[in-house]
Amino acid sequence: MRKFLAATLSTLLVAGSFPIPSFAADPPTKTPIKHVVVIFGENISFDHYFATYPTAQNNAGETPFTYTHIVNRTINNKANNLVTPLDPTNHFQPITGLDLLHNNPNGPTGSGAAFNGANAANPFRLSPSQAATADMGHNYKPEQAASDNGAMDHFPGSTGTAGPPPSVESPSGAEATKGLVMGYFDGNSATAMWNYANYFALNDNSFTTTFGPSTPGAINLISGQTNGFAAFTNVVSGGVLLHGTHEAADGQGGYTLIGDGDPLGDVCSNTSIDNVQMAGKNIGDLLNAKGITWGWFEGGFDLTVTNPNSTTGCARSSVNRIPGYGGVATADYIPHHEPFQYYASTANPTHARPSSVAAIGSSFETDGITPDPANHQYDSNDFFHALSNGNLPSVSFLKAPGYEDGHPGYSDPLDEQTFIVHVINALVSTPFWESTAVFLAYDDSDGWYDHQMSPIVNPSHNASVDVLNGPGTCIVGLQQWWDDRITDRVHPMLGALGKPVQGRCGYGTRVPLLLVSPWAKADYVDHTLTDQTSILRFIEDNFLNSQRIQPGGSFDTVAKSLDSMFYWDTPAGYLKSHKLTLNPSTGEIVK
Numbered sequence: 001m002r003k004f005l006a007a008t009l010s011t012l013l014v015a016g017s018f019p020i021p022s023f024a025a026d027p028p029t030k031t032p033i034k035h036v037v038v039i040f041g042e043n044i045s046f047d048h049y050f051a052t053y054p055t056a057q058n059n060a061g062e063t064p065f066t067y068t069h070i071v072n073r074t075i076n077n078k079a080n081n082l083v084t085p086l087d088p089t090n091h092f093q094p095i096t097g098l099d100l101l102h103n104n105p106n107g108p109t110g111s112g113a114a115f116n117g118a119n120a121a122n123p124f125r126l127s128p129s130q131a132a133t134a135d136m137g138h139n140y141k142p143e144q145a146a147s148d149n150g151a152m153d154h155f156p157g158s159t160g161t162a163g164p165p166p167s168v169e170s171p172s173g174a175e176a177t178k179g180l181v182m183g184y185f186d187g188n189s190a191t192a193m194w195n196y197a198n199y200f201a202l203n204d205n206s207f208t209t210t211f212g213p214s215t216p217g218a219i220n221l222i223s224g225q226t227n228g229f230a231a232f233t234n235v236v237s238g239g240v241l242l243h244g245t246h247e248a249a250d251g252q253g254g255y256t257l258i259g260d261g262d263p264l265g266d267v268c269s270n271t272s273i274d275n276v277q278m279a280g281k282n283i284g285d286l287l288n289a290k291g292i293t294w295g296w297f298e299g300g301f302d303l304t305v306t307n308p309n310s311t312t313g314c315a316r317s318s319v320n321r322i323p324g325y326g327g328v329a330t331a332d333y334i335p336h337h338e339p340f341q342y343y344a345s346t347a348n349p350t351h352a353r354p355s356s357v358a359a360i361g362s363s364f365e366t367d368g369i370t371p372d373p374a375n376h377q378y379d380s381n382d383f384f385h386a387l388s389n390g391n392l393p394s395v396s397f398l399k400a401p402g403y404e405d406g407h408p409g410y411s412d413p414l415d416e417q418t419f420i421v422h423v424i425n426a427l428v429s430t431p432f433w434e435s436t437a438v439f440l441a442y443d444d445s446d447g448w449y450d451h452q453m454s455p456i457v458n459p460s461h462n463a464s465v466d467v468l469n470g471p472g473t474c475i476v477g478l479q480q481w482w483d484d485r486i487t488d489r490v491h492p493m494l495g496a497l498g499k500p501v502q503g504r505c506g507y508g509t510r511v512p513l514l515l516v517s518p519w520a521k522a523d524y525v526d527h528t529l530t531d532q533t534s535i536l537r538f539i540e541d542n543f544l545n546s547q548r549i550q551p552g553g554s555f556d557t558v559a560k561s562l563d564s565m566f567y568w569d570t571p572a573g574y575l576k577s578h579k580l581t582l583n584p585s586t587g588e589i590v591k
C-alpha cells in the first residue's frame with residue numbers, strides 16, 4: 001500500500017495539486033484503514049431510497065441509472081426491499097407471495113386500512129421533479145406506533161404528513177394525503193447513492209440504535225448512550241416534563257433524551273426550549289486519551305463567514321436549489337444535529353476557530369502544548385481546507401449544511417448527493433484514499449415507510465412513550481437471533497449512572513448504510529445486523545483496541561461488526577471501480 005501511495009503522491013506532486021501528507025503520524029490500526037470518514041445524513045428509511053434497488057424506471061428526461069455486474073464471482077446482490085422482500089429470520093431467503101408494492105398492509109385493502117382511513121396508500125415512486133417533500137413525523141412514540149407490533153401497517157396514520165410539496169403525480173394522488181409517507185425514490189433521483197451501492201457495499205439490515213429523531217441518533221453514533229443529564233434548562237417544571245417528545249423519565253429519577261432538545265451552552269441554541277448537557281463519555285474522549293486526531297465538521301459552524309445572501313453568524317442560511325420549498329432559506333447550522341456539543345469535554349460552545357489548518361483534528365496547536373480553541377469542532381468547509389493542505393484526521397464526522405443534509409422539509413436527495421459526491425471526489429483525488437473508509441449513514445428514518453420490522457435488543461417500559469407492543473411496552477420485534485443479545489425483556493441496559501433505565505427501546509427503524517472504500521466489497525449487499533453504534537464499534541476496534549464507551553450500558557457493547565462489508569484479503573485498488581468519481585450535480589459516473 002505504501003508503494004501505491006508513494007506512486008500516487010509522486011504523480012500529484014508533478015501536477016502540483018496536493019501537498020505531502022505525513023503518514024508517520026498515523027496511529028497503529030487493526031486494519032489497513034487509517035482514516036474513517038462518516039457522512040451522517042438526515043431522515044431516510046432504507047425503503048425510501050432503495051425500495052426497488054437495483055432497478056430504476058429510467059423515464060425520459062430523468063438521470064438514468066444502469067446496474068452493473070462489477071465482478072465475476074458469487075456475491076450477495078439481492079437487497080431486502082419492496083421488490084425482493086427477504087426473511088431475516090431464515091438466512092435472508094426470498095419471501096414468496098408478498099406484493100408490497102400493490103397490496104401493502106398500509107394500502108386501501110391492507111390490514112391497516114381502517115386505522116389509516118382516507119390516508120391509506122400503497123407505496124409509490126417519487127420522481128426527480130418531486131425531490132422536495134414534506135417532513136414526516138419521526139418522534140420516538142409515533143415511530144413505534146407505525147410498526148404496530150410488527151404488522152408495519154400504521155405508517156400513514158402514525159407518521160404521515162400530507163403534501164405539498166411535492167406536487168401530485170402518482171395516479172393515487174397520495175402525495176396530497178398522509179399517504180405521502182409511502183413514497184420512495186429510485187436511482188433516477190438517489191443516483192449517487194445507487195452508484196455507490198452498486199460499486200461498493202450496501203447494508204440492508206441496519207437500524208437506528210433507538211426509535212426517535214435526529215438528536216438521539218447523533219448521540220448514539222458517538223456514545224451509544226442517550227440517558228443521563230449533567231445539566232439542563234427548561235426540561236421539567238413542577239415535576240412535569242415540558243417537552244414530552246424530547247425527554248422521558250428513566251425510572252431512576254433522571255431522564256433519557258428521546259428527542260431534539262438543543263445543546264446547553266451552544267451560542268446558537270434556542271434557549272427558550274429545552275437545553276441539555278449529557279453525562280458520560282463519547283468517542284471523542286476516548287480518541288483524545290490516545291492522542292488520535294479527529295473532528296466533527298458541520299455546515300454553518302464557522303460563525304465568521306458571510307454567505308452570498310448576506311447572512312452570517314448563527315443565522316447563516318442557504319436556499320435549497322431544488323424547486324418545491326418556495327425558495328425559503330434554511331439554517332446552515334442546526335444545533336441539535338451536533339452531538340459533541342452536548343458534552344462539556346468535547347463542546348466548542350462559542351464556535352471558536354482552529355488556530356491553524358495544520359491543527360485541525362488535533363487537541364493542540366502546532367506547538368503541541370497549547371490547547372486548540374476549536375476543541376475538534378469545525379465547519380464542513382474546514383474539512384476541505386485541511387484535506388487540500390494534506391491534513392486528514394484519523395476520524396472525521398461530516399454533517400452537511402442544512403440545505404444539503406437530505407432532511408425532508410428543507411433538503412432533498414438531489415442536494416444531499418451533491419455534498420456527498422463533493423466529499424468522496426475530494427478524497428479519491430488524494431493519497432489518503434487507499435487507506436480510507438467512508439461510511440454513509442443516517443440519523444433517523446423521518447418516519448418514512450419501511451417494511452422491515454426491527455429486532456429489539458434493549459427493552460423499555462415507559463408508560464408515556466413506549467407503544468411498540470402495546471401501551472407502555474417495547475420489548476420484542478422480529479428477532480434475528482437468540483444467542484447473545486436480549487435475554488431479559490424486563491431489565492434494560494444500564495444508564496449513564498449505572499442503573500437500568502427506560503426510554504432507550506431499540507433497535508429503531510431501518511436506515512441505509514453504505515461503505516465506500518478501496519477495501520469495500522464491490523456490488524455487495526451485506527445482511528449483517530448492524531446499528532448506528534456499529535460505526536462507533538468499528539472506530540473503537542480499529543483505533544482503540546476494542547475499548548467501549550460504557551460496558552453494560554452503551555449500545556456499542558452489543559453492536560455487531562462491520563467487517564463483513566470489507567474485503568481484507570485483496571490488496572487495495574483491486575478494482576478500478578474502487579476509485580469512482582461521480583458528477584456532483586447528477587450523481588452519474590464520470591467516465
